Every structure is written in C-alpha cells, then in structure tokens.
Amino acid sequence: MSGHSKFANIKHKKEKNDAQRGKIFTRLGREIAVAVKSGGPDLSVNSKLRDIVAKAKSSNMPNDTIERSIKKAAGDLNGVNYESIVYEGYGPNGVAVIVEILTDNRNRAAANVRNAFTKGGGNMGTTGCVSFMFDEKGLIMVEKDDNIDEDELMMLALDSGAENFEAVEEGYEIVTLPEDFSSVREAFEKAGIPMVSAEVTMIPQTYTEINNEDDIKKMNKLLALLDEEDDVQNVYHNWENEDE
Template sequence: MSGHSKFANIKHKKEKNDAAKGKIFTMLGREIQVAVRAGGADPASNGKLRDIIAKCKSNNMPNDTIDRSIKKAAGNEDGVEYETIRYEGYGPSGVAVIVDVLTDNRNRAAANVRNAFTKGGGNMGTSGCVSFMFDEKGLIVLDREEVEMDEEEVMMIALEAGADDFVAEEDSFEITTDPDSLSAVREALEAEGIVMASAEVTMIPQTYSELKTDEELKKMNKLLALLDDEDDVQTVWHNWDE
C-alpha cells in the first residue's frame, strides 16, 4: 500500500471539507437514519449504528448532534426514506470509479451522477463493470502522532482482534480487515484508548491507473468535483494514481 497512503487522502479531504462541515454532518445524519431504521436506536445492540457513530466522531461531529440524529431517526420525524445505491463507471482514460449514494429520489440521483460522469469526460457503466477491480475491506487508519503505544503493541492488538494486515506508513498505521471484522477490531483498539483517524469499509483498488495529459487531469478533477458537490453522494472510490 506504500505510495497510496489512506491517511494522506483523509488529511486532504478534511482540509478541503472544513468549510463544508454542515454537508458532512447531513450525510452522516442520513447514515444514522438508515442504520437506526434497520437495527434500532440502541448502539449496544446495533453494530452498524456503533460503526457510524465512530465515523461521526472521527469527523468531529459533536455528541449532542449525534444523539439528536439518533432520536430523530427513531421517531421518523421527517418521514423521509433513504436508500443506498451504487453506481459504477469510467473516468478519463478508463479510470475506474465507484459512487455510493444515499438518496430519497432514485431518479434524481441517477441523473445527477450520470451528468457528472459525462461532464467529467467519462461515462456511467452497468452494475459490476468496475467493482471487480477493487477489494472490499475494512480499513482503520491511525495517526502516528496520536498513538502512544509502541508499533508492535498496536499491531498485536489489531491482529489478535481479527485484522488481516498491519502496515506502518511514514505518518500513519493502516490496518485492513475483512468487512465483517471491522467492528471487532475497531472496538478492541477503542478499549485500549487508541484514537482512530478513520474506521470504515472501503474499496481498495487492485491496480492503479495514471493520467498523463493535462486535459485528462482537468476532466478527472472536474468529475470528482461534480460528484463532491452532489448532496446525495456519500462516497467516491477510484483507482486514479493521484
């Protein structure tokens, strides 16, 4: 994974999104709503909700905002039903792109995502057209500066809790798990007081694609910017070697 540090990407995204915290919190609120309606409002018995709460905290969402979102979802105050949809396609020069949306309007989401692909010099494909080029993994990222334990100790805690791999990068530790083991590994680290920069199920590219011309770079950045501006879009994965 060297050369593709997830932590570097997280820092970039957080810096870029500092002015858009309201949008991030809205997106996380939708995830809370879906989790509560699927498994209840008690994090003790709803593992998915526990994972999302951890994600909220890693994005600096205040505890009272998290609590209000859970109560709102439990009471179904707004009456809106969201569904998760995955779109796949290609950016410039065949860069593989996966877009996850959480929306209350399937037609609007599809049209807006398709428009982003088109304006970004790519095209939306069929379900499964690029996802086979990624591995779905749980990924936990630790900021080295925030970890007081020795590297060996952290690694053993993670591996004993069920992690598949532990990679030490220059500024971070990156722990990969099976998606179903993410919660157990995250909770084991939390129990030891280890702070996480992020803990989420992600799509890790098996190979990376390069863009070699200024025009390709311009189009790819436009595609990502248009997707980032869409309220329905939750997450975007790609195999562009930035």
Template sequence: MSGHSKFANIKHKKEKNDAAKGKIFTIIGREIAVAVKEGGPDPANNFKLAQVIAKAKANNMPNDTIERGIKKASGADGAVDYKNITYEGYGPGGTAIIVEALTDNQNRTASNVKSAFTKGNGNVGTPGCVSYMFDKRGQIIIDKEECKVSSDDLMMLVLDAGADDFNEEDDSYEILTAPENFQPVVEALTKENVETVSAEVTMIPQNYVSVTDPDTVKYIQRILDLLDEDDDVQAVYHNWEEPDEN
C-alpha cells in the same frame, strides 16, 4: 502495497471535508436514519448502526448529535424514505469510479451523477462493471507522529481485536479489517486513546491507475469534485493514484 501515501491522500480529503463539516454530518445523519429504520436504535443489536456510529466518531461527530439522530430516526418524524443506490462508471484514463448515494429522489440523483461523469469525459456503466476491481474492507489510518503507541504494540492490539492486516508507511499506519470486524478494532483503538485520521468501511482498489496527462487529470478531478458537491452522494471510490500532497 502501492508506493503512494494513503495518508497524504486522506489528509487532503480530510482538509476538504473539514471545510464542509456540515455536509459530512448530514451524510452521517442520513446513514443513521437508514440504519435505525432497517435494524432498530440499539447498536448492540444493529451491526449497520454500530458501523455508522464508529464512522461518526472518527469524524468527530458529537455524541449528543449521534444520540439525537438515533432518537429522531426512531420517532414518527424519522419517516423520510431514503434509498441506497450505487452507480458504477468509467472516468478518463482507464479509471474506475463507484458512487454510493442515499436519496429520496432517484431521478434527481441519477441525472446528477450522469451529468458529473459526462462533464468529466467519463460515462456511467452497468451495475458490476467496475466493482469487481475493488474489495470491501474496513480501513483505519493513523498518523505516525500523533500515535503514542509503539508500532509493535499497535500491531498486536489491532490484530488481537480482529484486524486482517497492519501496514506501516513513512508517515502513517494502515489497518485493514473485514467489514464485520471494523467496529471491534475501532473500539480497541478508542479504549487505548489512539486517534485516527480516517476510519470507515470502504472500497479499496485491487490495483491503482496512474494518470499523468494534465488534461486527463483535470477531467478526473472534475468528476470527483462534482460528485463531492452533490448532497445525495454519500461516498465516492476510485482507483486513480492521486499525487501525494506535499
């Protein structure tokens, strides 16, 4: 495990996200629409939808909002044709960045993503150019201070539910799963009233890149900020070892 605190980074991202809760709900709403269109409205028979619902609950999306999104996507008015597109590229300082977008206008999205990379002294690469440096995993982060379950009991709970790995850090617990085991582990935690700071199927870097030059850091942050502001961008993954937030 790397020495930096994933909890500090995720908490920082969550604070930014909480300030833009409307965008997060919009993002998840689009994911619900695509999942329903591809596999139907029943999460018991639609694995992708079940994953999105778990993500929605981890982001405190109200149940009635989730149900309304599923119902809307199932009806005639759920006909917006969103496409999943993944972009891969290089940021300054040898960093690798993956961008997942959900869009109804590929030309607009491609132009915006390319512009974000260019403004941060990076460049978009070909498909597969950096994704081999990442592993697709379910990742759940729990705040130690908020967790009422002991470390040993928590570890047994998640491993029994199908988790692959349980890591304890100074301020948090990290649980890793195969993508297909993400939902059962989240459900097991929910059943025991264990709250999560973050719960999602994500792309985890195999190795992190440390960048200390202030100008380079500024350009990396520029790319990430521009991508965060883009309504078509669903998720951004990178291997930059961000400094801990103190």
C-alpha cells in the same frame, strides 16, 4: 496491501472536508437514519450504528449532533425512506469510479450522477463494470504518537482480527475483512487508541495514472460535481495521481 499509502489521501480529504463540514454531517446523518431504521437506536445492540457513530466522531461530528440525529431517526421511523444505490463508471483515461448513493428519488440521483460523468469526460457503465477492481475492506488509520508502541498496536490489531497491519510515514494502516471491522475498531476504542479514520471502504487493487493535463482537469471536475450532489454518500476511484 503495501506499496500504496492510503493515509495521506485520508488526511488530505479530512482537511479539505473541514471547509464543507455541514455537507459531511448531513451525509452522516443520513447513514445514521438508515442504521437506526434497520436496527434501532440502541448502540449496545446495533453494531452498524456503532460503526457509523465512530465514523462520525472521526469526522469531528459533535456528540450532541450525533445524539440528536439518532433521536430524530428513532422518532421518525415512518419518515423518509432512503434507497441505497451504487453506480459504476469510468473517468478520463479509464479511471474506475464507484459512486454510493442514499436517495429518496432514484431518477433524480441517476440523472445527476450521469451528468457528472458526462461533464467530467467519463461515462457511466453497467453494474459490476469496475467494482471487481476494488476490494471491500475495513480500514482504520492511526496517527503516529510517542505514546503508541508500534509492536503493541500491531498485536492488538492482529489479535482482534485485523487482516493486515502496515506502518507508513504518517502513521499506521490497519485493514480488516468487512465482517471483522467492528470487532477491531471496538478493540482500538476500548484500548483508548485515537483513530484518524475508521470505516468500511473500497480499496483499489491497481491504480490508473492520468498524465494529460486536460484529462486531469476533467477528472477533478467529475469528482467535484459528484461531491456537490446531496444524494452522493461516497465516491471511490483508482486515480493514482490525484492532486489532493
């Protein structure tokens, strides 16, 4: 996992997202609704919901907003059904792109994602065409703090089931297998360790550079168009030189 810090990108994304917090909260609300529908509103028995609530808190979603989202979902179990879909494709210069969708209209989502790829100088591919280039991992980010002892943090991470612990300039990156993510995150939470980010994500195995200015503009356009789509929950890519 060494050699490519993910911490800076997460921090830049969070800062960038401050300007569009409403959209982020809407997406988190959808994730909460899906988790409540599948496992109920009780955090003590619904580990998926606990993970999403932790993710929402790390995105600065207020507690009362989180609670309202859970109550709304619990009282509307027969409401909108969101379908989870994953699209894969290529950006300029063969950059691998994965787009995760939660939608109540599959045709609309497919058309809008395809349009984003086309306008961004890329093209949608078939299922599995790029996902093999990524590893699904739990990823927890902790900012450096004088009150946090690195050795103690590393032991807490590894003892609770983390796969890898890495100190980078900005903080600490803790990687887990997806099935161990909840136990590691909860161990950090119980220990009072503040987390900049905590979620299951897709980490590229290798990265692709774009050196052509026109292609860089197209890639930025592709990501911007996907970010504008209400149905899009997450976008993963292996672009090395993204200008955050």
